[in-house]
Amino acid sequence: MSQSASGLQKALAAAFAKAEALGVAVNIAVVDGGGNLAAFLRMPGAFLASTDIAIDKAWTANSFGMSTAAFSQMLEGEVAPVREGLLRRPRVTVIPGGLPVRQDGQLIGGIGVSGASAAQDEEIAMCGLKALLES
Amino acid sequence: MSQSASGLQKALAAAFAKAEALGVAVNIAVVDGGGNLAAFLRMPGAFLASTDIAIDKAWTANSFGMSTAAFSQMLEGEVAPVREGLLRRPRVTVIPGGLPVRQDGQLIGGIGVSGASAAQDEEIAMCGLKALLES
Amino acid sequence: MSQSASGLQKALAAAFAKAEALGVAVNIAVVDGGGNLAAFLRMPGAFLASTDIAIDKAWTANSFGMSTAAFSQMLEGEVAPVREGLLRRPRVTVIPGGLPVRQDGQLIGGIGVSGASAAQDEEIAMCGLKALLES
Amino acid sequence: MSQSASGLQKALAAAFAKAEALGVAVNIAVVDGGGNLAAFLRMPGAFLASTDIAIDKAWTANSFGMSTAAFSQMLEGEVAPVREGLLRRPRVTVIPGGLPVRQDGQLIGGIGVSGASAAQDEEIAMCGLKALLES
Numbered sequence: 001m002s003q004s005a006s007g008l009q010k011a012l013a014a015a016f017a018k019a020e021a022l023g024v025a026v027n028i029a030v031v032d033g034g035g036n037l038a039a040f041l042r043m044p045g046a047f048l049a050s051t052d053i054a055i056d057k058a059w060t061a062n063s064f065g066m067s068t069a070a071f072s073q074m075l076e077g078e079v080a081p082v083r084e085g086l087l088r089r090p091r092v093t094v095i096p097g098g099l100p101v102r103q104d105g106q107l108i109g110g111i112g113v114s115g116a117s118a119a120q121d122e123e124i125a126m127c128g129l130k131a132l133l134e135s
Numbered sequence: 136m137s138q139s140a141s142g143l144q145k146a147l148a149a150a151f152a153k154a155e156a157l158g159v160a161v162n163i164a165v166v167d168g169g170g171n172l173a174a175f176l177r178m179p180g181a182f183l184a185s186t187d188i189a190i191d192k193a194w195t196a197n198s199f200g201m202s203t204a205a206f207s208q209m210l211e212g213e214v215a216p217v218r219e220g221l222l223r224r225p226r227v228t229v230i231p232g233g234l235p236v237r238q239d240g241q242l243i244g245g246i247g248v249s250g251a252s253a254a255q256d257e258e259i260a261m262c263g264l265k266a267l268l269e270s
Numbered sequence: 271m272s273q274s275a276s277g278l279q280k281a282l283a284a285a286f287a288k289a290e291a292l293g294v295a296v297n298i299a300v301v302d303g304g305g306n307l308a309a310f311l312r313m314p315g316a317f318l319a320s321t322d323i324a325i326d327k328a329w330t331a332n333s334f335g336m337s338t339a340a341f342s343q344m345l346e347g348e349v350a351p352v353r354e355g356l357l358r359r360p361r362v363t364v365i366p367g368g369l370p371v372r373q374d375g376q377l378i379g380g381i382g383v384s385g386a387s388a389a390q391d392e393e394i395a396m397c398g399l400k401a402l403l404e405s
Numbered sequence: 406m407s408q409s410a411s412g413l414q415k416a417l418a419a420a421f422a423k424a425e426a427l428g429v430a431v432n433i434a435v436v437d438g439g440g441n442l443a444a445f446l447r448m449p450g451a452f453l454a455s456t457d458i459a460i461d462k463a464w465t466a467n468s469f470g471m472s473t474a475a476f477s478q479m480l481e482g483e484v485a486p487v488r489e490g491l492l493r494r495p496r497v498t499v500i501p502g503g504l505p506v507r508q509d510g511q512l513i514g515g516i517g518v519s520g521a522s523a524a525q526d527e528e529i530a531m532c533g534l535k536a537l538l539e540s
Binding site for chain 3: 003004005006008009012013018032034036037038039040041042043044048104
């Protein structure tokens with residue numbers, strides 16, 4: 001994985017700062033291209049159930065190479081067995097807030113945020129992603 | 136299981152060639168009549184989440200002796216407790232792309248493909264099945 | 271949990287700096303008093319298997335309120351059914367490198383490090399713990 | 406992962422040919438650098454229990470960046486809590502027959518063989534590894 005340990009910390013810090021600015025408490029997760037946990041931070045007061053949701057958002061975004069929001073939209077166009085079949089898979093989630101991480105066009109991981117509104121989660125994840133790619 | 140090791144390799148190769156011809160990246164899995172993994176191949180770039188889905192398609196097709204597409208249709212005609220009860224079982228999937236393997240009318244396994252569209256997955260699985268039966 | 275998000279980041283940063291100074295690549299995990307993941311960082315090149323081991327060290331240290339090294343020693347003095355019974359529990363580990371987190375005498379979490387030698391893991395965890403308590 | 410789909414098939418074929426020459430039936434597994442299954446083949450008659458053992462050998466070799474035989478020897482030199490603690494981890498195995506896959510010095514996966522004697526398993530895995538690296 002090309003994500004350096006300092007890059008990962010900058011991603012957590014940037015997402016954390018954004019969440020604080022928005023006045024929300026969230027969980028922030030990054031997985032590598034193999035779907036393995038690379039970095040995680042839970043802000044005090046963040047929903048406990050969102051811990052795994054944030055990790056699964058990152059995992060899903062990396063697994064399908066698209067945001068969980070785009071994945072959700074794509075499923076809308078699928079026939080029921082495919083849509084339902086995919087939604088029932090462990091770890092697969094369509095909750096917005098998961099983004100793929102790409103470097104030089106190569107999929108190298110995913111970042112997921114959970115705990116605020118869908119729009120806020122995605123906005124915070126975008127901040128984390130930007131910091132990760134600039135690091 | 137009657138599936139020979141060389142037959143399994145030919146099945147993987149035929150499915151792989153078909154996927155390449157279609158320009159898609161997929162996971163290909165074969166299970167024996169006991170539901171145990173017999174052969175597997177993941178093409179680089181195939182959705183990571185599709186690894187287990189391909190195996191579960193093969194497992195489901197062998198478990199019920201019909202394609203996952205036919206199984207999905209069959210469930211439509213069932214009462215809710217049966218349909219929901221079956222769909223909630225681990226490993227059971229209704230996503231098309233899983234086919235039963237029959238030799239002389241005998242169910243001897245399943246093949247599953249995952250990573251492309253439902254129609255492509257099934258088309259690729261069909262190629263693998265054909266190679267397996269001819270071997 | 272009293273651990274602030276910035277304190278958690280300082281703990282990851284301090285443990286990471288120590289690991290770099292020692293020339294080793296490790297996984298660093300912090301859990302809160304409920305045993306839930308609070309922060310995590312995997313350094314590139316760290317053993318993949320150590321991801322869960324680091325989390326389980328933190329979980330075990332918090333669960334029993336003592337370091338995993340002390341827990342291991344305590345088990346030595348136990349009768350076999352207790353020792354074996356505890357060792358067979360999921361998530362329970364006796365590998366050194368897990369430390370409890372206490373604030374004003376109150377158990378509020380655990381920190382675990384995995385990927386280097388047992389002595390190095392514990393030394394790195396100690397650095398992370400110190401940064402967490404000073405923050 | 407740099408392992409191409411054709412390279413993976415050549416690895417399975419080379420290991421299979423070696424096992425046939427030795428007159429044994431084995432399971433052959435390859436995982437990528439993220440520990441995810443990349444290729445698998447079970448020869449008819451191979452021990453059913455060896456299916457997962459082969460996969461876990463590949464997983465362990467990739468997780469620790471060394472052969473399962475070397476990992477086993479390394480554990481001999483460890484204190485009991487570390488040795489016992491690691492041996493109790495899910496998926497971790499010290500049974501010989503698992504080898505790391507390195508490309509240009511970079512760890513990119515693992516290959517595992519199970520079903521024959523420890524020496525034969527490792528010899529077969531070596532053949533698969535050689536074919537993978539030459540492809």
